[in-house]
Amino acid sequence: GSVIVNGVRYETEGAEVELEGRRGTDLDLRVGQVVRMQAEVDASGKARAKSIEQDDLVQGVVQAVDVTAGTLTVAGQAVYVDNETMFDDSIPTRSLAGIAVGDRVEVHGFVGAGGARATRIEKAGAGETEVEVTGVVSNLNTATRRFNVGTLMVDYSAATLEDFGAASLANGQIVEVKGTEFLGDGALKASRVEREDNDFDGRSG
Numbered sequence: 696g697s698v699i700v701n702g703v704r705y706e707t708e709g710a711e712v713e714l715e716g717r718r719g720t721d722l723d724l725r726v727g728q729v730v731r732m733q734a735e736v737d738a739s740g741k742a743r744a745k746s747i748e749q750d751d752l753v754q755g756v757v758q759a760v761d762v763t764a765g766t767l768t769v770a771g772q773a774v775y776v777d778n779e780t781m782f783d784d785s786i787p788t789r790s791l792a793g794i795a796v797g798d799r800v801e802v803h804g805f806v807g808a809g810g811a812r813a814t815r816i817e818k819a820g821a822g823e824t825e826v827e828v829t830g831v832v833s834n835l836n837t838a839t840r841r842f843n844v845g846t847l848m849v850d851y852s853a854a855t856l857e858d859f860g861a862a863s864l865a866n867g868q869i870v871e872v873k874g875t876e877f878l879g880d881g882a883l884k885a886s887r888v889e890r891e892d893n894d895f896d897g898r899s900g
Contacts, residue, residue, distance in 0.1 A: 727815025
């Protein structure tokens with residue numbers, strides 16, 4: 696009946712909950728996930744959530760793990776873990792040491808210029824093939840309709856662009872990219888590119 700986000704308890708009765716674009720309930724939320732929330736505070740000071748939206752930050756195959764440095768690379772994105780990172784029970788030892796190259800994982804957290812800071816990591820569901828990355832656009836080439844997020848090359852020639860308004864895709868923007876297919880040269884064929892608010896460098900809930 697409630698969730699705690701950034702130290703504040705929000706009542707969730709009647710709230711609309713969406714997880715990765717699918718309807719859910721507050722019982723589907725997990726500690727360490729990052730959410731967007733619309734909420735209100737009543738006259739008595741009680742905070743109540745009206746809507747809660749959860750999206751993964753990165754989802755894909757692990758390409759490298761460095762336990763000593765506390766880093767891993769997932770779908771071309773540098774991911775950093777710290778003492779606040781939660782590891783799901785699906786991760787052996789519930790630590791970075793339980794993740795291996797080739798594993799498919801979901802990373803929750805925040806993105807910055809240097810990569811992603813993980814607040815929660817879990818194994819992706821069986822049969823999950825979608826690749827999802829959130830990060831900063833670089834090396835944009837509007838002629839070839841390609842750009843980079845981290846070291847991942849993205850081909851957006853067939854993608855739906857969302858939430859750009861009158862603006863065009865540009866270097867420096869934070870975007871969420873989704874796709875399921877890689878082209879012959881290793882580029883991800885994006886099915887959707889969504890511009891994100893510049894609010895991913897924050898705190899976990």
